[in-house]
Amino acid sequence: MYTLTYFDEFGDKCTADFKTHEYHSLMELLFDKYLEEWGDCKGRAWCGTCHIQILEGVINEKMEDEERHTLSKINGATKESRLACQIPLNARLNNVVFKIVSENQYD
């Protein structure tokens, strides 16, 4: 069992336990177990509702063009920004800390 930490839309610190490949992506884990108000495009990297910013740790998963394009349209996205639906759920996420960015503004 692995654990990650995130700050939710209210700034509260939360933890999520997971097993490797229990879900297809980080977005699906949090949608199913902890959050409801995101994942509008069902993981296609189109909607940006699953925007997160990494605070501690590194996510090495390569960023595809679709994710890069969607993030480029979100004001306030930083180089720490990712779309959780594009991040496979695997052991490399253990102990990563990130925040949910719920107030996205689009160009």
Ligand code: FES
């Ligand atoms: S679920 Fe829509 S961009 Fe991730």
